[in-house]
Amino acid sequence: MSKHAKPVALRGLTLEGVQGLVRELGLPAWRAGQIFAWVHGKGVTEAGAMSNLSRELRAHLAGRVDLSPLVVDADLRSADGTRKLRLRCADGAAVETVLIPDGDKLTQCLSTQVGCGLACAFCATATLGYRRDLTAGEIVDQVYRARALLEPAADRAPRISNLVFMGMGEPLNNLDHVLTAVEILCTDTGANFSPRRITISTAGVVPGIAELGRRAPQVGLAISLNATSDEVRGRLMPINKRWPLAALMEALRRYPLPRRRRITFEYVLLAGINDSFQDARRLPRLLDGIPAKVNLIAYNSCGRDEAFKPPTDETVEVFAERLRAKDLATFVRQSRGRDIAAACGQLAAGADVEPWSPSLDDSGQPG
Numbered sequence: 001m002s003k004h005a006k007p008v009a010l011r012g013l014t015l016e017g018v019q020g021l022v023r024e025l026g027l028p029a030w031r032a033g034q035i036f037a038w039v040h041g042k043g044v045t046e047a048g049a050m051s052n053l054s055r056e057l058r059a060h061l062a063g064r065v066d067l068s069p070l071v072v073d074a075d076l077r078s079a080d081g082t083r084k085l086r087l088r089c090a091d092g093a094a095v096e097t098v099l100i101p102d103g104d105k106l107t108q109c110l111s112t113q114v115g116c117g118l119a120c121a122f123c124a125t126a127t128l129g130y131r132r133d134l135t136a137g138e139i140v141d142q143v144y145r146a147r148a149l150l151e152p153a154a155d156r157a158p159r160i161s162n163l164v165f166m167g168m169g170e171p172l173n174n175l176d177h178v179l180t181a182v183e184i185l186c187t188d189t190g191a192n193f194s195p196r197r198i199t200i201s202t203a204g205v206v207p208g209i210a211e212l213g214r215r216a217p218q219v220g221l222a223i224s225l226n227a228t229s230d231e232v233r234g235r236l237m238p239i240n241k242r243w244p245l246a247a248l249m250e251a252l253r254r255y256p257l258p259r260r261r262r263i264t265f266e267y268v269l270l271a272g273i274n275d276s277f278q279d280a281r282r283l284p285r286l287l288d289g290i291p292a293k294v295n296l297i298a299y300n301s302c303g304r305d306e307a308f309k310p311p312t313d314e315t316v317e318v319f320a321e322r323l324r325a326k327d328l329a330t331f332v333r334q335s336r337g338r339d340i341a342a343a344c345g346q347l348a349a350g351a352d353v354e355p356w357s358p359s360l361d362d363s364g365q366p367g
Contacts, residue, residue, distance in 0.1 A: 007066040010039055011144075012137030014183050015190075025064065027057070033189060035061070040190030043144045045069045070141045075149065082337030087145060089114070089138055093131060095168055096347045097142040099150075099160070100336050106150075107162040110142050111347070112178055113169025118203050120237045122226075122268060124302035124341070124348035125168045134169070136180035143191060163193060166201040166222065166266075168347050172208025179216055195219045201266065206243040206251045217256045222264040223248070227274050228282035236274075245286065252290050262291040262329070268345065269316060270299050271309040280322035293329040296320055300335050300343040 008021060018039075019032040031053075038050045045068070047053075047061035073094075074086035083099040098109040116123070117130030147160060163185065165171040171178045182198060185191045199220035202208060212221065227233035233240040243251075252263055265287065269275045283294070296319065298310040311319075316332055323330040335343040 007064060009135065009137045010035075010065040010067050011069075011141055012135050012177075012180065012184075014180060015187050021065075025060070031057075036187070037189045039067065040140070040144075040184060040187065041192075043148060070138060070145050072145055072149070076340040076342070078337040078340045078342060080336055080339075082340065082342050084337060084340050084342035085142075085146060085149070087142060089134075095134065095138075095142070096342075097146060097167060098337060098342045098347070099146055101158065104158050105161045106158040107164060108143060108146055108160050109164050109167045110139060111167035111169055112139060112165055112171045112174045116169045117173070118170055118237065118239050120203065120224075120239075122236060122270065122299060122302065122308055123345045125345075127302075127348055128168075133174040133177055136177045136184065139177060139181035140184050140191075143185065147191075162197045162199075164199045164201065164222070166199070166344075170203055170205060171200050172202045172205035172212065175208055175211055175215075179212075182216060182219060199264065201264075203237055203239050204243050204248045205239070206247050209248075209251045209255060213254075213256045217258060220261070220264065221255065221257075222266055223252065224268075225265045226268050226270075228279045228286055232274055236270075249286060249290070257291055262293045265292055265294045266297060266344075267294055268297050268299055269311050269319065271311040271315070273308070275311045275315055275319055277322070280319050283323060284326035284328045287328065293331065294323060295331050295333045297333045297335060297344050300338055300345050302345050302348070 010018070013021065015032065015036050018036045019029065022029060022032040022035070034052060035050065038044045044050060047058050047065060047067065050058055053061070068090055070087040070089060072085055073088050076084045081101045085097050087095055087097065089095070093114040095111040095114055097111060100107045100109065111134065113133050114131035115128030116125045119126045143160065143163070150159070165178060178200065182195070185193045185198070186195055195216070195218040199222050200212065201222040201224060203224045209221070226236055230240060230244045233245060255263065257263065296316060298316055299308055300310070320330045320332050337343050338346070341348070
């Protein structure tokens with residue numbers, strides 16, 4: 001590595017990537033395991049903290065790698081126990097991650113992009129537009145920053161047990177970085193998550209679904225569905241115009257689902273738009289032949305279009321019972337963290353976030 005080479009973003013390297021770096025630096029191969037465990041197991045943020053490395057080696061690494069963490073600049077707590085962190089990247093871009101407690105489980109909702117380009121009508125993140133993809137290191141560091149905040153209260157708070165890629169952005173439009181992050185998070189000498197406790201959600205990027213099935217079928221798959229007809233889904237989710245329901249369902253029927261696993265369908269209920277008797281009748285037909293479970297979520301206000309309203313509790317329950325009557329596994333999900341804008345569809349990095357401008361490379365494209 002030349003004296004002027006850009007430091008390597010160490011947190012975004014898999015174990016194999018660290019092994020390659022160690023070879024490049026002329027270090028013994030066994031050092032890779034030590035370095036990876038320090039970064040991903042213990043969560044260090046500077047090479048100087050790797051105490052079982054010599055002082056000379058720590059100084060050498062410090063000049064060759066970048067371990068700068070995301071900066072927590074907002075930590076909001078809901079009355080229901082949900083916690084939302086706003087995190088700043090090195091370039092000033094802001095993303096949000098949410099911690100959702102449920103008994104002895106703690107689920108973390110991760111973001112994969114700064115903003116989102118899919119323009120779903122009921123989602124606050126869409127107001128930001130697409131700004132850039134998060135790197136694998138920025139994705140995994142959301143977990144590490146949350147973990148660092150939780151550790152002082154470890155005797156009272158559960159550890160993070162589940163990860164869902166359902167925050168800001170479309171994960172399948174950043175699939176390489178997302179799957180690198182999954183590999184890092186599942187390595188046993190690092191965070192050691194089980195793939196079965198990780199779920200990746202998509203609005204319906206059909207080629208990405210096929211690619212995910214080829215590369216990581218062991219993780220859970222969730223689909224943001226939200227309508228039973230192309231006409232309504234196209235109005236709510238412009239992605240449906242590119243990959244309509246027939247194409248989406250065909251991709252899901254081909255998906256290499258592990259035994260005894262199901263695809264989760266997230267269905268945000270909007271009063272008078274997708275909560276009718278006809279919708280409840282069409283949905284089981286639409287999902288026929290797919291091992292499926294449905295999560296019903298009443299719409300959460302996102303400050304975009306107050307023409308959208310949540311249905312009444314009675315409407316939600318009636319809709320759920322109609323699906324269950326057709327032997328479709330159906331669950332009514334109570335929204336968490338509404339009072340801190342942390343519920344489904346509400347993530348937008350906070351109204352007081354300063355505008356962010358990407359640097360431009362020589363081609364005039366975001367660098």
